[in-house]
Amino acid sequence: MSEHRRRTGCPVARLWLRYGCVWLLLMLLLGITITTSYVQLGGNSAILHLGIAGLQVLLVWLLFMNLLGSSTLVRLCSIVGLFWLSIMFSLTFGDYLTRAWHGGAIGSCLGRASMEPGRDENAPSCGVQ
Amino acid sequence: MSDSSEILREPWSSVPRQREGVAFGVWIFLGTEVLFFGGLFLSYAVYRTLYPGAFRIASHETDIVYGSINTALLLTSSFVMTVALHASGLGRQRFLVFCLLLTAGLGLAFLAVKGLEYADDIGTRLVPGPGFALDPPATQLFFALYWVMTGIHAIHLAIGIALVGGLAALVLRGSIAPQSPAVEGTSLYWHFVDSIWIVLFALIYLPGRP
Amino acid sequence: MTDAAPNYVRTSEPAPENYLQAGHTLISWLTTTDHKRIGVLYALTITFFFFIGGIAIGIVRIELLTPDAEIVSDEGYNRLFSLHGIVMVWFFLVPSIPTTFGNFLLPLMIGARDVAFPRLNLLSWYIFVFGSAFALYMIVAGGVDTGWTFYTPFSSLYSNANVVAAACGVFVVGFSTIATGVNFITTTHMLRAPGMTWFRLPLFVWAIYATSIVMVLATPVLAMSLLLIIAERLFGMPIFDPTKGGDPLLFQHLFWFYSHPAVYIMILPAMGVISEVFACFARRRVFGYAMMVYAMMSIAVIGFLVWGHHMFVSGQSQYANIVFSLLSFVVAVPSAIKVFNWTATMYGGQITFEAPMLYAMGFVGLFTIGGLTGLYLASVPIDVHVHSTYFVIAHFHYIMVGGSVSAFFAGLHFWWPKITGKIYSEAWARFAAITMFLGFNTTFMPQYIMGVAGMPRRYHVYPPEYQVYHVVSSIGALILLVAYLLPLVYLTWSLLYGKQAGNNPWGATGLEWQTGSPPPKDNFETIPRVDVGPYEYHPEERAPQAGSEPERMQGRLQ
Numbered sequence: 001m002s003e004h005r006r007r008t009g010c011p012v013a014r015l016w017l018r019y020g021c022v023w024l025l026l027m028l029l030l031g032i033t034i035t036t037s038y039v040q041l042g043g044n045s046a047i048l049h050l051g052i053a054g055l056q057v058l059l060v061w062l063l064f065m066n067l068l069g070s071s072t073l074v075r076l077c078s079i080v081g082l083f084w085l086s087i088m089f090s091l092t093f094g095d096y097l098t099r100a101w102h103g104g105a106i107g108s109c110l111g112r113a114s115m116e117p118g119r120d121e122n123a124p125s126c127g128v129q
Numbered sequence: 130m131s132d133s134s135e136i137l138r139e140p141w142s143s144v145p146r147q148r149e150g151v152a153f154g155v156w157i158f159l160g161t162e163v164l165f166f167g168g169l170f171l172s173y174a175v176y177r178t179l180y181p182g183a184f185r186i187a188s189h190e191t192d193i194v195y196g197s198i199n200t201a202l203l204l205t206s207s208f209v210m211t212v213a214l215h216a217s218g219l220g221r222q223r224f225l226v227f228c229l230l231l232t233a234g235l236g237l238a239f240l241a242v243k244g245l246e247y248a249d250d251i252g253t254r255l256v257p258g259p260g261f262a263l264d265p266p267a268t269q270l271f272f273a274l275y276w277v278m279t280g281i282h283a284i285h286l287a288i289g290i291a292l293v294g295g296l297a298a299l300v301l302r303g304s305i306a307p308q309s310p311a312v313e314g315t316s317l318y319w320h321f322v323d324s325i326w327i328v329l330f331a332l333i334y335l336p337g338r339p
Numbered sequence: 340m341t342d343a344a345p346n347y348v349r350t351s352e353p354a355p356e357n358y359l360q361a362g363h364t365l366i367s368w369l370t371t372t373d374h375k376r377i378g379v380l381y382a383l384t385i386t387f388f389f390f391i392g393g394i395a396i397g398i399v400r401i402e403l404l405t406p407d408a409e410i411v412s413d414e415g416y417n418r419l420f421s422l423h424g425i426v427m428v429w430f431f432l433v434p435s436i437p438t439t440f441g442n443f444l445l446p447l448m449i450g451a452r453d454v455a456f457p458r459l460n461l462l463s464w465y466i467f468v469f470g471s472a473f474a475l476y477m478i479v480a481g482g483v484d485t486g487w488t489f490y491t492p493f494s495s496l497y498s499n500a501n502v503v504a505a506a507c508g509v510f511v512v513g514f515s516t517i518a519t520g521v522n523f524i525t526t527t528h529m530l531r532a533p534g535m536t537w538f539r540l541p542l543f544v545w546a547i548y549a550t551s552i553v554m555v556l557a558t559p560v561l562a563m564s565l566l567l568i569i570a571e572r573l574f575g576m577p578i579f580d581p582t583k584g585g586d587p588l589l590f591q592h593l594f595w596f597y598s599h600p601a602v603y604i605m606i607l608p609a610m611g612v613i614s615e616v617f618a619c620f621a622r623r624r625v626f627g628y629a630m631m632v633y634a635m636m637s638i639a640v641i642g643f644l645v646w647g648h649h650m651f652v653s654g655q656s657q658y659a660n661i662v663f664s665l666l667s668f669v670v671a672v673p674s675a676i677k678v679f680n681w682t683a684t685m686y687g688g689q690i691t692f693e694a695p696m697l698y699a700m701g702f703v704g705l706f707t708i709g710g711l712t713g714l715y716l717a718s719v720p721i722d723v724h725v726h727s728t729y730f731v732i733a734h735f736h737y738i739m740v741g742g743s744v745s746a747f748f749a750g751l752h753f754w755w756p757k758i759t760g761k762i763y764s765e766a767w768a769r770f771a772a773i774t775m776f777l778g779f780n781t782t783f784m785p786q787y788i789m790g791v792a793g794m795p796r797r798y799h800v801y802p803p804e805y806q807v808y809h810v811v812s813s814i815g816a817l818i819l820l821v822a823y824l825l826p827l828v829y830l831t832w833s834l835l836y837g838k839q840a841g842n843n844p845w846g847a848t849g850l851e852w853q854t855g856s857p858p859p860k861d862n863f864e865t866i867p868r869v870d871v872g873p874y875e876y877h878p879e880e881r882a883p884q885a886g887s888e889p890e891r892m893q894g895r896l897q
Contacts, residue, residue, distance in 0.1 A: 011219060015212045023208035027201065033331065034197055037338040045336065046177075053331040056204075057324045064211045065320045071149065073528065077156040081163030084556050087643055088164075088171055092592045095647065095659035096175055115267040115584035116182045139372075140452040140530060150455050154525040161517050161559045168563030168593050172578065175589055183584070257583075258575050267584040273576035277567065 022063045029056050136306050151310035155317045162285075166325055169278050173332055176274070180267035185337035187263060187271035190255060195246040196334035199239050200326065206235035207323045210293075210316050217312040222300060225307050229297035232319065236290040243283055278329055285322045293319065357760065357857040372457035373860060378443035379758070380464050384471065385431050385439065391478070392426035393823070395419050399799070400813040406803045416799040417484035418500065424487025429509050430474060432743055433601060434467065436608035437554075438519055440750050441547045443758060445523060447851035447858060448541050450532025450867045450894065455525035463518035466511060473508030477501045486797065488598075489564075491579035491590040495571035503573055506565040513558045516604075520554035523547055532850070532894075534869035538632070539893070541849050541873040542625060545632050546611025549639040553600045553607070556643070561597035564590060588654055595646035603642040605739060606706075607635060609746030610677060613699045616749050617681050619847040620696035621688030622883040624874040627680045634673035634680075641670040651722045660719050667717035671710060678707055687882045693845075694768035698749035701776045705741025709734055712787065727797075730790025733783045741779055748775070748826065755830065756840030760857045763833040767825060775822035781815025846888055848875055853894045867894030 033052040041048060062068045067075055141147035177184045213228030254262035256276070257269040292315050299305045300312075358375045362368070368376060399419050402410050411419065442460065446453050454460050477483065483505045485494040494502050527548045531540070567590070570576040577583040579590050618625050625631060647655060647663030681703055690696070712734040715721050725731060752768055755761070785808035790796075794805045801809075843852040854863050875891035877883035 012212075012216070012221070012224065015215045019208055019211045022211075023204065026204045026208075030197070030200055030204065033335065034193065037193075037335040040339040049331040049335045050328075053327050056327045060207055060320050060324050060327070064207050065317055070152065074149075074153055074156050077153060077160060081160030081167075081556070084160075084643065085163060085167040085170075088167060088560070088596055089174065091644065091647065091659070091662070092171060092175065092596075093178075094662060095588075095592070095656045096178065098656040098658040101656070101658060115180050115265055117186060117265045139457065140446070140455070146529065150525055150529045153528065154456060154459075154521050157521045157524055157555055158517070161521075161555050164556060165559035165563055168560050168567070171593070172567070172589060175586070176584070179586075180584055257577050266582065269577050269583045270585060273570070273578055273583075276574075277570050277576055277578075281566070 019064070022059055026056055026059055029059075136309055148310045148313065151314050152317070155314045159317065159321045162321060162325075166278075166281075166328075169274065169281070170328070170332075173274050173278070176267065176270045177336075180265070180270065183265040183267035184271050186265065187268035187275075188333065188335070188337035190253070190263065191275070191334050192246055192249060193334045193338070195242055195249075196330055199242050199246075200330045202235050202239045202242070203323045203326050206232045206239075207320050209235065210319045214312055214316045217307050217309070220307050222307045225312070226297045226301045229293050229300070233290045233293045233297065236286055236293070236319075239286060240283060240290075243279065275333055278333070282322070282325055282329060285325070289315075289319050289322050356859065357855055358860045359760075359857050361860045370461075372453070372461050374442050374446055374454050374457065374460060375758075375858065377460050377464055378439050378441075381434060381438035381442060381467070384464075384467060385434050388426050388430035388471070388474075389823075392423050392431055393820070395423040395426065397816065397820070399423065400816045402799050403801075403809045404806075404813050406801050406806050408800050411799065413799070414484060417486075417797070418482035420797055421484055421486050421505075422478060422482045425483070425505060425509065426474065427739075428487055428601070428605075429512050430471065432605045432739060433516060434512075434519075435605075435743070435747050436612060436750060437523070437547060437550055437604075438463075438467075440543075440612065440754060441519075441523060441550075441608060444754065444851055445526060445544060445547055446530070447854065447862055448544050448849055449527065449530060449535055450850050450863065450869065451526065451530035452861050452863070452866070454522045455530060456522050459518055460522055463515045463522070466518065467515040470508050470511030470513075470515065473504055473511060477504040477508055480504060488594065489568060489590075490594075491568065491571070491587045492581065492585075495568045495579055495590075503569055506569050510562050510565045510569075513562045516554050516558050520551040520558075523551040524555065527551075532866050532869055536869075538629065539869055539872050541611075542614035542628070542631055542635075543608075543611035545635055546607050546609075546614070549635045550604050550607040553604050553639050553642065557597045557600035557604070560593055561601070564593035564597070567593070588650065591650050591653055592646070595649045596643070599646040599649065600639075600642045602735070602738070603638055605743050607638065609702065609743040610635065612746045612750040612753070613681060613702050614684075615847075615849070616695045616699040616753050617684045618874045618876065619753070619845050620693060620699070621685045621690050622876045622887065622889075623684050623688035624872075624876060625680065626683035626686075627676075628872070628874070630676055631680055634676045637673040638670065641666065641673070645670050645717075648717055648722070651719050652726050664717055664719050668714065671714055671717070674706075674710055678703060678710070689883045689885045689887075692769070693752075694765060694772050695749045695753035697769055697772035698745045698752065698775075701772065701779075702742055702745040702749065705737050705745060705776075705779065709737025709741055712737065725790055727795055728790040729786040729794045729796055732796050733786035733790060736783050736786070741783070745775070745779075748772070751826070751830075753845070754851075755833070756844045757851055757856050757858070759834060759837075760840050760855075761833045761837035762840050762844060763837060764829045767829040771822050771825040771829075774818060774825070778815050778818030778820075778822050782812050782819055783815070785809075785811045785815075848889045848892050849873060850894045853892060869893055 029052050033049050036048060037045065061078065067078055137144050137147060141150060209228050210232045213225055213232060216225040216228055250256065254260050255272050257273045261269055261272075263269075263272075296305075296311060296315050300307055300309075305311060358373055361373070362371070368380065371377060371380075396419075398411065399416070402408070402416065402419075408416075442454070480501045483494075483498065483500040483502050485498055485500065485502060485505075489502070489506065527540075527544060567578045571578050571580065577585055579585045579587045581587065614625050614631060617623075645663055645667045647659050648667045651660050651664075712730070716725065716731065716734060752763065755763055789805050789808040792805070794801060794808070840856045842854065842856055844856075845852070850867055850869070851858070853867060871891045871893055873893055875893075876889045877887070878890050
């Protein structure tokens with residue numbers, strides 16, 4: 001144990017240094033995402049901020065949770081939940097996004113005017129065609 | 130060196146195998162948590178797609194200062210927790226306990242800040258109900274999800290703090306070895322709770338700023 | 340098949356004490372981490388709830404004898420069928436085979452001494468008991484009237500019943516399921532005996548593994564959907580409230596994302612049991628082992644893609660309907676493959692008709708009928724006609740009761756000698772099996788017919804033209820009651836007075852039969868080495884001979 005220490009220097013300091021760099025990167029990303037939230041980006045803001053969040057989560061998972069150094073089984077396990085979530089999202093949005101297609105009456109009245117600030121003209125047509 | 134006899138449990142045949150098993154088991158559990166919070170994320174995504182304007186108005190009312198401080202606290206706690214895990218691997222008992230307590234402390238700081246934020250939110254009538262402050266009704270959907278998402282996250286964090294604190298106590302007392310797989314299991318859970326917050330921050334505090 | 344079977348425990352020393360003898364106090368049972376004892380604890384709990392759920396539906400079937408409301412009010416009737424559904428699904432069927440036979444047999448079948456996390460296993464039972472407390476409170480306080488499906492906004496805003504208590508009970512019990520799933524997956528991956536490769540695992544192990552994957556991925560979403568109901572109801576948080584823009588269908592998406600895979604949680608373990616029983620009592624390898632594995636894994640995965648078929652008439656998009664309908668037809672294919680393979684397993688076999696085999700044969704027929712009617716329901720135009728009628732009720736009872744419960748009884752009789760070390764009365768068991776089959780069909784076949792004829796579900800007042808079907812159905816329920824009570828009697832009798840079972844009374848090939856009946860506390864004296872597949876009943880390329888011993892047992896003989 002002490003022989004190892006003589007060869008490689010204080011292991012504790014190296015720990016702080018190595019993971020401190022990751023921490024610095026995370027804080028940097030946090031700063032970027034906060035400042036860009038004040039910039040008018042329209043619909044792209046969600047993609048940007050969620051993208052940065054995704055990057056931060058990736059850093060935490062790969063480096064703090066050591067997925068990079070884990071077995072294939074554990075790595076597979078870590079993405080299974082996300083994959084199943086994508087099933088849930090895609091089929092559910094498959095319903096919501098297609099409800100108003102081709103004059104579909106049922107359910108297309110969601111998102112109508114009274115729920116959105118002052119936008120009568122945007123309300124999808126309700127009622128039977 | 131690790132005293133294998135006090136770490137090894139039935140029915141495992143070797144400590145490395147047991148470690149692998151604990152990590153695997155905890156990751157499966159974290160997969161379930163992804164789907165648990167995923168239900169909330171789906172609800173948020175559906176309503177934000179249906180009511181983008183209302184969600185922007187509502188999100189603007191959240192306090193980004195509190196949110197940013199909390200995110201910084203949790204990111205730092207994850208950093209400290211990682212160092213703790215490596216301290217465990219090195220068998221450094223006192224250092225491990227220090228790091229665990231620091232992690233738990235940062236977690237408690239998060240909860241304190243959250244408490245202040247909640248008090249503020251109640252004061253500015255951001256609780257859905259008859260006295261709600263904002264205008265299109267769908268803003269209440271945003272805030273219902275806000276309270277539920279941050280509330281459930283806070284409960285998970287509180288459980289994490291209890292686990293980390295309990296672990297620190299057990300290691301300090303010598304009831305479990307510093308190299309115990311329990312440290313890795315707890316560490317994985319803690320980082321996961323942090324990851325959830327990272328996503329929540331982007332969903333709750335960042336839209337509607339301009 | 341009984342006394343002639345050789346005893347493979349070779350000891351000249353006194354036999355190790357079995358798991359039942361290791362500690363006689365109540366405390367030793369309540370603090371056990373032995374997977375076999377935990378399996379027994381679960382068995383007691385689910386049996387209790389089976390009869391609670393049965394009593395509820397007994398009252399319902401009595402009420403349904405006449406077209407008018409005779410013994411319960413509308414509100415009371417709503418609470419009775421809700422109680423039946425909630426208790427039967429979450430407190431009986433979902434746990435049934437996995438927590439009893441899964442817990443008991445998984446380590447034995449793979450050659451391990453216990454599951455990966457024994458203390459988590461015990462915790463999972465205590466979580467289950469905690470959830471049961473909520474359920475019992477809910478029952479005593481008058482139940483819920485939302486149906487087991489808890490649809491919003493009725494459940495979250497308008498119901499006057501104990502929705503929060505019920506939701507809490509199911510929420511808590513869900514975590515028991517998740518803990519069990521985590522344990523079983525880790526155990527299967529990491530604790531297999533030397534030589535026990537994935538494709539030498541018994542199909543029951545594969546079934547439990549597939550079930551566990553579904554459990555861990557689906558149950559959290561149920562937990563969240565119930566939590567959102569509680570948030571809306573108890574804390575006034577609008578999530579599904581239409582007046583704030585909320586969509587009640589969002590609840591249905593979340594609920595059915597779990598509840599459709601949940602039905603696969605309820606059937607996959609049953610399929611595993613049936614494979615074991617068929618192989619043993621036809622003295623044949625299971626036909627198409629690899630396809631059976633792929634079929635079970637496909638069912639587990641594709642089962643997550645079909646939930647919208649519960650929402651065909653809910654207001655969901657027509658395009659989503661088309662997609663879900665197509666996927667629902669696809670998911671039937673692996674199940675059909677399994678039915679063909681079970682049938683082919685019997686071909687060229689030396690079939691005997693012990694009670695487990697009778698239950699298993701009943702399973703195949705009833706599951707097939709239930710499965711075919713599922714295809715009817717997967718077709719949108721037909722579903723529009725029969726949605727929310729007795730056709731649906733009959734469909735899922737053919738699978739859940741005709742399928743899963745039959746398989747549960749098959750497993751109960753097959754492994755009873757292993758678990759208890761006793762032999763039951765074969766004559767009474769066969770009588771009960773046949774009675775169950777006849778009673779079941781009498782109960783549920785009329786329900787298909789009246790469903791197509793328009794009898795809605797969840798109604799206790801109905802037009803008089805349906806009465807004849809209801810009367811036949813209720814008579815069938817009475818026959819079923821007898822069939823369910825009989826095992827209670829003769830199995831208990833066997834515990835007290837039954838003959839001692841040897842290690843392997845059926846001459847089966849699995850690892851669990853290579854150790855004592857009941858097994859010793861640590862399962863095996865020495866961990867076995869495995870060098871053959873699980874169903875070596877006969878030499879390859881040659882049909883089994885009547886009365887012959889298996890060609891090779893799994894696990895070496897030393």
